[in-house]
Amino acid sequence: MGARKSKPSGVLDEAWRIFDWGQKEVLKDRLEKFTLSNPDVTKIKILVAGQIGAGKSSFINSVLSVFQGEIVNEALADTSSSGACRSFTKRLRAYRIRSADADLPYEFCDIKGLEPEKISECQPDDIVKTIYGHVKEGYKFEEKSLTSDDDHYIQNPSLSDQAFCVVYVIDANTIHLAADDKIITEKLKLIRQAISDKGIPQVIVMTKVDEACPLVNNDLKMVYRSEKIKKKMELCSAKVGVPVSHIFPVKNYHNEINTNDVVDVLILKALDQIVRSANARLRRGASNK
Numbered sequence: 001m002g003a004r005k006s007k008p009s010g011v012l013d014e015a016w017r018i019f020d021w022g023q024k025e026v027l028k029d030r031l032e033k034f035t036l037s038n039p040d041v042t043k044i045k046i047l048v049a050g051q052i053g054a055g056k057s058s059f060i061n062s063v064l065s066v067f068q069g070e071i072v073n074e075a076l077a078d079t080s081s082s083g084a085c086r087s088f089t090k091r092l093r094a095y096r097i098r099s100a101d102a103d104l105p106y107e108f109c110d111i112k113g114l115e116p117e118k119i120s121e122c123q124p125d126d127i128v129k130t131i132y133g134h135v136k137e138g139y140k141f142e143e144k145s146l147t148s149d150d151d152h153y154i155q156n157p158s159l160s161d162q163a164f165c166v167v168y169v170i171d172a173n174t175i176h177l178a179a180d181d182k183i184i185t186e187k188l189k190l191i192r193q194a195i196s197d198k199g200i201p202q203v204i205v206m207t208k209v210d211e212a213c214p215l216v217n218n219d220l221k222m223v224y225r226s227e228k229i230k231k232k233m234e235l236c237s238a239k240v241g242v243p244v245s246h247i248f249p250v251k252n253y254h255n256e257i258n259t260n261d262v263v264d265v266l267i268l269k270a271l272d273q274i275v276r277s278a279n280a281r282l283r284r285g286a287s288n289k
């Protein structure tokens with residue numbers, strides 16, 4: 001009697017998104033050779049927004065690590081025990097991605113995280129100003145929104161000052177059916193509404209899939225066969241209003257001492273989508289103003 005090995009619950013028979021786990025080198029090569037669609041722009045700016053503790057800095061570190069082939073901790077992640085409720089990143093900082101010795105033509109802007117407990121609208125307002133290129137690097141995010149008479153205000157932003165893709169980093173563990181994430185999703189909606197007519201691409205990076213699903217924790221390659229992750233991505237899409245095709249699940253490097261191909265390929269896939277959609281936006285020639 002050939003007893004069939006039972007499948008653990010929550011495992012889908014087939015992957016719900018076709019994903020080639022062997023495409024790391026192809027993606028990395030493409031991203032390294034990438035050229036911008038507008039020769040007047042030297043680097044394309046990508047803004048990373050999301051809740052404090054969602055994994056924004058860790059995602060930037062993970063991207064830097066993939067191209068360096070070793071763990072990089074440049075965008076310091078907050079590892080203090082209260083990390084989930086304090087924001088380590090207070091000033092606007094840009095991170096240029098390097099591969100071997102060359103700078104790649106795109107950079108990430110790390111901003112102070114959105115605080116779930118505050119309804120204040122100045123934070124989304126500062127984020128929108130950053131997207132439009134009005135905020136200088138080094139600006140310290142405060143309670144009060146940036147005004148045009150501030151030293152950190154750029155009156156006439158160039159194309160390189162403006163962001164051409166907004167990445168919402170969302171912790172998979174915080175996506176529930178319940179409305180306890182309401183304030184964050186409301187804040188993201190405020191940002192989305194403000195930029196909706198500008199055609200700026202928006203991508204969600206859903207982090208901590210290892211913590212959100214034991215199957216995935218055990219084997220990251222199960223990410224597209226996990227029912228739980230699929231449901232979270234659908235819920236995330238419905239709450240924030242970004243299509244599932246623009247949501248990328250990742251596990252960030254956070255406690256590892258070496259990089260590995262499975263983590264790398266998920267990070268690269270998210271980055272590939274981000275960079276290509278940012279470049280397409282730039283090609284359309286429009287300024288964000």
Ligand SMILES: Nc1nc2c(ncn2[C@@H]2O[C@H](COP(=O)(O)OP(=O)(O)O)[C@@H](O)[C@H]2O)c(=O)[nH]1
Nearest residue numbers: 052053054055056057058077078208251252254
């Ligand atoms: N297990 C796991 N932990 C993560 C992941 N991404 C980030 N973390 C941890 O989550 C905490 C907050 O991350 P951080 O990058 O500082 O969040 P930020 O406030 O959005 O910049 C840190 O303790 C990280 O080590 C992930 O994908 N998996």
Ligand SMILES: [Mg+2]
Nearest residue numbers: 056057088089
């Ligand atoms: Mg941070």
